[in-house]
Every structure is written in structure tokens, then in C-alpha cells.
Amino acid sequence: MSEVAEVRVVETVDSLFRAHYGRLVRALTLACNDQEIAADAVQEAFVKAHLHWRRIQHYDDPVGWIRRVAINRLRDDHRRQSRKGIALERLASEPQTQSVEQNDFDSDVQAILDQLPRQQRIAVALFYVDELSIAEVAAALKVSEGAVKSYLHQGRARLRSVVASGEEVHSDE
């Protein structure tokens, strides 16, 4: 009986993994600008989902739970990286200079994204890449829908200016 149940659990988590893994990784890649870190966070979230599936399967939105775990993991990584960066900055004799030229269009968009607050960046990524609804984004970030709308409005306004200028450049060419 337990073996049958185990097989069913694996199949269920398996289907969730195949349905949502790619989109979630891409959304978090946009949020953290590192596909490896994003993939690791999503993998970790699905591993936890597998281990706790007997409890999670009764949730209203198991995928939402997985998404939140992945986002939290990403935040933890970001904090660790921030601390590590501060430590490295202190150790370095000279401050690091921006070595990469960000002249092309994608880099400009990425630069704008990087300048957005983290919550705003994740909201934009989940909404435009993972194609979640505002309610789903609000649930993933544990904020109100109004806050998500505010995030999206501000983020879209800043990104839209760069995209519009890029389109003009492309149209001129």
C-alpha cells in the first residue's frame, strides 16, 4: 500500500515538476540574473515538496508553496551573496570597477531590472515570465494584490522607457 502511495506521490510531484520547473527557473533567473542559482533554488523547493508531499498535497495551491520556497531560498542566497560581497569588498584593496560594458539593449534592460527593488523585480519576473496572475504573484510574495499592482506599475514604467528606446534604435537601424 505504501509502495503504491509512494508511486502516486512521485508521479504527482513529477507532473508538477515537468509542468512548472522551466517557467519558474526562467522567472527567477530574471529576478536574480543567474540561471544556475535560480535552478538550484527551484530544485531545492521541489526536493522539499517531495519530502513533505503528504502534507503539501492537501494545500490549495501546492505549486504556490513550491514557488514561495524557491523565492525564499533565492532571498537567502541573495543575503549570503550580499554578505560575501561586503566581505570581499572589505578585503579588496581597490573597489571593483564595472568591467562589463553595458551598452547593448539587453544589458540596459538587465541594468534597469537590477536597479529595481527585489520585491518589485520578483513581481515583474513572475508576472511577465512565469505568466502568473496578480493574485498568484501576491500569494507568492505574501503581499496584497494592490502592492503587486504597485510593483508592476513602477517596474513596467522604468522598463518600458528602455524597451521603447530600444525599439526606436532597432527601428532606426
Place this chain on the structure above:
Amino acid sequence: MSDFHDPELRQQLGRLSGPYPGENEAFATWQRRVGQARRRRAMMFTTGAAMTAIIAAVAVAALQGPHGHSLKSGDRTESTLVTTTTHVTTTEKPDTTATTVAETEASDDGLGDDAAPAISDPAVDNRPPATEAPTSASQIPATTTHKSSSGTSSSQPQTTGTTQPKSPSPRKTETSVGGTVTVKLDGNRLEIVDIEAAEGFDAHKNDHYRSRIDVTFTSHNHTSYITFTTSDGKIYSSTHESDTTVPGDNFGGGWGGGGGGGGGGD
């Protein structure tokens, strides 16, 4: 349609987010990580169970500590058994003797005063022997054979299945013509463990003092005085033998030699 619907921005951000990760490769990686997590969890469970077992064992050992300490109560049990044994032994003697010894052995609370009122007086205790110089028990081989007839000793409770307690307190056994006495040191107080009177002898004890115990074995023509004292955690004993033709005069001045004559410490 949402107010934030923007296909161009969606397309641009989708391009920035990179290609879709390889599904099969990611799935295999996920399966491997699930296996690792399961093994890690199993190991944690095993470790937790082992730690619980260790803690439980330590707790049991700690609880057994007071039991080991309460082996003193075992000593009491042993004393009780010895008392009983002595009583059985003395029943082989005449009825009057049995009564006296039984009262003596059963009393750790001063009942022995009735049997030996003279030795309860400290002034008498310090009095030197008035009748004759003490004689070593080894100098009277003819009478030492009497004590083997009793056949009882403090080791008998061991043979009856009673668990022998691990007593850290020192003990000392002194043998005289009239009998054998075993005492132990409980803290800084001397306690009688066993008294065996030889055939034809009555036993009287005086254990009212913490650091001194006097036992007298009397018969119609002989008196044995055994004195135990303690000092610095050691037990000293002395034995005096006295032949007398007046049984009622046994307690007249037999005590007192123990203080100076001690020295047979452990």
C-alpha cells in the same frame, strides 16, 4: 485583460530570462537530490535514535547511581539477616542465654543497657583492667575451637541469595575466645555488623559511642573483651581475654585497654 499586459515587455523579459532549462537533465538532477535528501534524513533519524538511546542509557545509569548508593540499605538488610542468624545460633544455647543475646542483637537503640549496665558508663570504660593483664586470643588455642561450632558468620547472607552490596566502608573482624565481632565504619561512626558468640558464651555490647564499640563474651569461667575504636577513617581493635571464677564480676574492670592497646588497623 490586465492593465499591465505588455507583449513587448513580456517578450523582452522572456529573452533576458534565457532559454528553458533542459527538462530531462533537470529532472534527473532533481531525482538525485531527492535521493540524497532522503538518505540525509534517514541518517539524521538514525543519529537521533542513537542519541536518544545513549541519553536514555545515561539516564538509567544516573538513576542507578542512587540505587548503588542505597546499598547502605542493603547493609541494613544484611544486618537484619545477621541478627536473625545470630538469634538462630543462640537458640542452641540455654534459654536464658538466647533471650539475652536476642535482646542484645535486636537493639541498636540502647536495649543492651539492660544486659550490660556497667559498660554504658563512660567512667568505667576508661578504667584500666583491674583483674589481670590482657591475654591474646591466640594464646588460648583450646578455647578458640569453640567458635567454629557456631557455623554462622556474616557471609551467610551472601549464600542465601542476597545481593552483596558494594560497601566502600571499611570493616574489621576481631576474633576472641568468646566469639567473633565484625564492625564497619559508616562515615565516622562504628557500627556492629555481626556478633557471633562461641558455645557457652553470652554476648554483651556497648555501641553507644560513635567511635567506640565494646563487646564482651562471658562464660562461667572466661571473659573476652573486644574493643573497636576508630580514628582517621581506620578501625582499630583490641582483644583481651580474662579467666575468672566469678561470673558476676566480668564487667568490673575489663574495659579500658582498647584505647592504648589499639593498633591493629587496616
